[in-house]
Amino acid sequence: MDITKLTIHELRDMLRKGEISSEEIVKAYFDRIEETEAKLNSFISLNKEEAIKSAREIDKRLKNGEKLGDLAGIPVAIKDNIVTEGVKTTCGSKILENFVPPYDATVVKKLKDEGAIIVGKTNLDEFAMGSSTENSAYKTTKNPWDLERVPGGSSGGSASAVAAGQVPFALGSETGGSVRQPASFCGVVGLKPTYGLVSRYGLVAFASSLDQIGPFTKDVEDCAIALNSITGYDSKDSTSINREKIDYKEALVNDVKGLKIALPKEYFDDSIDAEVKNKVYEAIKVLEDLGATVEEVSLPHTEYALATYYIIAPSEASSNLARFDGVRYGNRVKDYDSVEDLFVKTRSQGFGEEVKRRIMVGTYALSSGYYDEYYRKAQRVRTLIKQDFEKVFENYDVIISPTTPTTAFKIGEKATDPVSMYLSDILTVSVNMAGICGMSIPCGYANDLPVGLQIIGNAFEEKKVLRVAYTYEQNSNFERKQPKIGE
Amino acid sequence: MPYKTIIGLEIHSELLTDSKIFCDCSTEFGGDVNTHTCPVCLGLPGALPVLNKKVVEYGIKAGLAFNCEISERTKMDRKNYFYPDLVKGYQISQYDMPLCQNGYVEIETEDGVKKIRLRRIHIEEDTGKSIHSEDGGSLLDYNRSGVPLIEIVTEPDMNSPEEAKLFLEKLKSILQYIEVSDCKMEEGSLRCDVNINIVDEETGKRSTITELKNLNSFKAAVKAMEYEEERHKKLLEEGKDTRRETRRWDELKNETIVMRVKEEVSDYRYFPEPDIVEMEIDREWVEEIRKELPELPHVKKERFIEQYDLPEYDAEVLTSSKALADFFEETIRYFDDSKQVSNWIMGDISRRLNMENIGIEDVSFTAKDLADLLKLIDEGKISNKIGKKVLRAMFEEGKDPNTIVKEKGLIQISDEGELKKIVDKVLSENQQSVEDYKNGKDRALGFLVGQVMKATRGKANPQLANKLIRESIQ
Ligand SMILES: [Zn+2]
Numbered sequence A: 001m002d003i004t005k006l007t008i009h010e011l012r013d014m015l016r017k018g019e020i021s022s023e024e025i026v027k028a029y030f031d032r033i034e035e036t037e038a039k040l041n042s043f044i045s046l047n048k049e050e051a052i053k054s055a056r057e058i059d060k061r062l063k064n065g066e067k068l069g070d071l072a073g074i075p076v077a078i079k080d081n082i083v084t085e086g087v088k089t090t091c092g093s094k095i096l097e098n099f100v101p102p103y104d105a106t107v108v109k110k111l112k113d114e115g116a117i118i119v120g121k122t123n124l125d126e127f128a129m130g131s132s133t134e135n136s137a138y139k140t141t142k143n144p145w146d147l148e149r150v151p152g153g154s155s156g157g158s159a160s161a162v163a164a165g166q167v168p169f170a171l172g173s174e175t176g177g178s179v180r181q182p183a184s185f186c187g188v189v190g191l192k193p194t195y196g197l198v199s200r201y202g203l204v205a206f207a208s209s210l211d212q213i214g215p216f217t218k219d220v221e222d223c224a225i226a227l228n229s230i231t232g233y234d235s236k237d238s239t240s241i242n243r244e245k246i247d248y249k250e251a252l253v254n255d256v257k258g259l260k261i262a263l264p265k266e267y268f269d270d271s272i273d274a275e276v277k278n279k280v281y282e283a284i285k286v287l288e289d290l291g292a293t294v295e296e297v298s299l300p301h302t303e304y305a306l307a308t309y310y311i312i313a314p315s316e317a318s319s320n321l322a323r324f325d326g327v328r329y330g331n332r333v334k335d336y337d338s339v340e341d342l343f344v345k346t347r348s349q350g351f352g353e354e355v356k357r358r359i360m361v362g363t364y365a366l367s368s369g370y371y372d373e374y375y376r377k378a379q380r381v382r383t384l385i386k387q388d389f390e391k392v393f394e395n396y397d398v399i400i401s402p403t404t405p406t407t408a409f410k411i412g413e414k415a416t417d418p419v420s421m422y423l424s425d426i427l428t429v430s431v432n433m434a435g436i437c438g439m440s441i442p443c444g445y446a447n448d449l450p451v452g453l454q455i456i457g458n459a460f461e462e463k464k465v466l467r468v469a470y471t472y473e474q475n476s477n478f479e480r481k482q483p484k485i486g487e
Numbered sequence B: 001m002p003y004k005t006i007i008g009l010e011i012h013s014e015l016l017t018d019s020k021i022f023c024d025c026s027t028e029f030g031g032d033v034n035t036h037t038c039p040v041c042l043g044l045p046g047a048l049p050v051l052n053k054k055v056v057e058y059g060i061k062a063g064l065a066f067n068c069e070i071s072e073r074t075k076m077d078r079k080n081y082f083y084p085d086l087v088k089g090y091q092i093s094q095y096d097m098p099l100c101q102n103g104y105v106e107i108e109t110e111d112g113v114k115k116i117r118l119r120r121i122h123i124e125e126d127t128g129k130s131i132h133s134e135d136g137g138s139l140l141d142y143n144r145s146g147v148p149l150i151e152i153v154t155e156p157d158m159n160s161p162e163e164a165k166l167f168l169e170k171l172k173s174i175l176q177y178i179e180v181s182d183c184k185m186e187e188g189s190l191r192c193d194v195n196i197n198i199v200d201e202e203t204g205k206r207s208t209i210t211e212l213k214n215l216n217s218f219k220a221a222v223k224a225m226e227y228e229e230e231r232h233k234k235l236l237e238e239g240k241d242t243r244r245e246t247r248r249w250d251e252l253k254n255e256t257i258v259m260r261v262k263e264e265v266s267d268y269r270y271f272p273e274p275d276i277v278e279m280e281i282d283r284e285w286v287e288e289i290r291k292e293l294p295e296l297p298h299v300k301k302e303r304f305i306e307q308y309d310l311p312e313y314d315a316e317v318l319t320s321s322k323a324l325a326d327f328f329e330e331t332i333r334y335f336d337d338s339k340q341v342s343n344w345i346m347g348d349i350s351r352r353l354n355m356e357n358i359g360i361e362d363v364s365f366t367a368k369d370l371a372d373l374l375k376l377i378d379e380g381k382i383s384n385k386i387g388k389k390v391l392r393a394m395f396e397e398g399k400d401p402n403t404i405v406k407e408k409g410l411i412q413i414s415d416e417g418e419l420k421k422i423v424d425k426v427l428s429e430n431q432q433s434v435e436d437y438k439n440g441k442d443r444a445l446g447f448l449v450g451q452v453m454k455a456t457r458g459k460a461n462p463q464l465a466n467k468l469i470r471e472s473i474q
Helices: A008-017 A022-040 A048-063 A106-114 A156-163 A180-186 A220-230 A274-289 A302-323 A339-350 A353-366 A372-395 A418-425 A429-434 A462-475 B053-065 B161-177 B218-237 B283-292 B297-308 B312-318 B322-334 B338-356 B367-378 B384-397 B401-408 B416-429 B431-438 B443-455 B462-473
Strands: A043-046 A075-079 A117-122 A169-174 A189-192 A212-217 A260-264 A293-297 A398-402 A437-446 A449-457 B003-014 B077-080 B090-093 B100-109 B112-125 B129-132 B138-141 B148-154 B190-200 B210-215 B245-250 B255-261
Touching (some): A008 A022, A008 A220, A022 A043, A022 A048, A022 A075, A022 A117, A043 A156, A048 A117, A075 A156, A106 A220, A156 A169, A180 A189, A180 A449, A189 A220, A189 A462, A220 A462, A260 A372, A274 A293, A274 A398, A274 A437, A274 A449, A274 A462, A302 A429, A353 A372, A398 A462, A437 A462, B003 B218, B053 B100, B053 B112, B053 B148, B053 B283, B090 B112, B100 B161, B112 B161, B190 B218, B210 B218, B297 B312, B312 B322, B312 B338, B338 B367, B367 B401, B384 B401, B416 B443, B431 B443, B431 B462, B443 B462
Parallel strands (some): A075 A117, A260 A293, A260 A398
Antiparallel strands (some): A169 A212, A189 A212, A437 A449, B003 B148, B077 B090, B112 B148, B190 B210
16 A cells, blocks of 8 residues: 555544554655655755654554544645744745744644644745746746646645645645646646635735635545635634634535536637647536536636736735845845845845746836726726626536646746746636635546646635535546656 | 915824734833834734724724814725835835824914814834944844834924924823823834925915924924024025925034935835725724713813813913823812912922923822822921922932921921020020111011021921011010
């Protein structure tokens, strides 16, 4: 039996039955990491000693007969823009090369409280700005299905780690599709929760009104388990919503009879790869055969989503990234003549090209004289996009589409053309703009590369999304493969 | 005089909440550097602000005390600029939807009551503080970072430095009355920026507005405004104009000095703070706050005139600070001669407070102690003069007057037999003065009484001494 091919719920069951120890699990995953990491570059830092120590503690507690949660003793990887007390958090940027946060993000604290074992911090596009993980200042993560291809981004490290069996699950973050897109490229399950469902406290902000932390898992059941552990009101995040705690495992129902599925025609247009569309249509057929009704709808403002996103996100980013000035933490240049000089040189040398590009765009869009034309107008369009979804959800339970226009592209293919890179998020950004939830699950392969099925739900309708995903997963008829990495 | 001065003020006042505006850190002044800090007020990556409800409450309180409209919807905004003491690269403030708008403060000028309009009051966070070390380096203390402030912006309604001073005094007094700020300029909890220019009323020509910053006392503010008034006039008279610039007051040179010339308006790229959701201010809450507002200075002043039969001037001075007014009323509870209490507070006590630059709340004796002192005088146990001496000891030693009088043996000698002996001794030692008095020189009597007082170290009852001397000589 290969431990690293198991899911959270399988590992949990074995742990509870005493068939395996957490220490054995953690060690098996570290062996897998050692075997594959040189090829994949999923991690920025690893935490082996601490992880094994924590695993032993969990084993002790299990032996004492303590009743522990689903994640007790289960390894997890954390995207390196989520702060971890005492463990370096770089955001994939030079400017935070040696930054060791003095506190844990709320999600990290929740995972630790549940007994999950943090094995390391995963690679990402610098400050989560990118769709390929090529923008990391440290390394380029590879797609486990094809090492010449990108894993997607910005949470590419987390997606790659789960796909390659380096961890059973990982946390990523989304601003415009950074969980769903890499999940799709790497053939794993990825969820972007409703804005406000998961605390952002300790997530290094890219665009505050869009950012949300989400899990990568191997299957839908694991996704529900992971979601259970990270959701909940947090008094440290004013945008976190105070509502009754939901058990997402209740959503694992193999039944979609009577559910109404909407297919937005804008998400199936000619810019979407035909093979990708075919796989998605096959998946929809499965759901239809199980009793769901499927109808075409329109989300008329879709064509403005990307442009709007690329005003709002950089605007907020330009402000959020102002704190990295070399004064209090992070890298600081050695030679400078004045405080201004210190700021300019530290930021010029500390930030990469894409980050600088977005800071420039955002600064421009917020400038007096341009604010009304760009930022304010973008906020209005954002409202229209939101209303598009609201209208559809009046009559439908979920929206289904491809997650990405294509399968994983080649490393370097889009690196010099920002706009074509931005287009890979065209099917995911609207969900962030509307603050609703979305999920990507594998639905087959095109040219041996995974294709992702996107299921979008209204705000706080994660249960419906999980139910559709679970039903599809239980009834899907494509032959599941494993990436060949390390074999 | 065809010139008219135009002054507008921007006042920053630190609020007296226990914790900071977006985190639980203490707002206490002092404390070792960087000890009142956490990830939020240090602006660490990932940390998020959560608005302290007390800050909104205090802002509303101030708004109500200054006759403002309290907004039904309000939000926080980011003001973006780089500065080492600004931890996030932006200050969380309010831009186009301030908490309070359209208020006013009434001041009493020589020409009667004048309304100074307030454009807005908003809430925001304070920044940290740079400490310049001797080797030319800078150190940063973030204890003040995230301390709540209100910014009060007036319309340009003041037409002289004197009016501005009256306004500031009134503003300070009201803020202290409603207990939202202690307004200690020396601790930086009240800061005032001035916009000043003049207009030639004949030609309508205006000088360019000068901004005055870093004014660390009302006195400095007034001096700086007076200086600017003259500077602007002189330039206009010469057919020149002022520049758009920021100046500060130099205490040593007695003049304002250019800090920076503003070439263009700074662009703070304000936008709504996405980390804090827009707020709706509950009207019932506002009414509750309104009900809890204490009696404000002008109302208290009218009451003092009425209730304690005080002259207007006394009432004005006594109600200028809530602490002073409270002290007065507390004293009256134990000793009900209001004129006497007022005289002592406005006389010796105020002089001493001014000299030491402290407030009544800083003295070590209580209102009851003062009442006890006045009782001792009233009952003839000590003289007025000894009373002043006892008051000094109260200031310095903080003991109650009865203890001081006992310890120092200051009880007045009112026993005729005892005093007669001393009078006789003094008369026998000052025969010349006795002769002088007999020859009609009245001044000699004063001298003899003085000698008796001296011999008793001031403890003799002066009226009795006077009587006994006259009786002996005749
Ligand atoms: Zn703090």
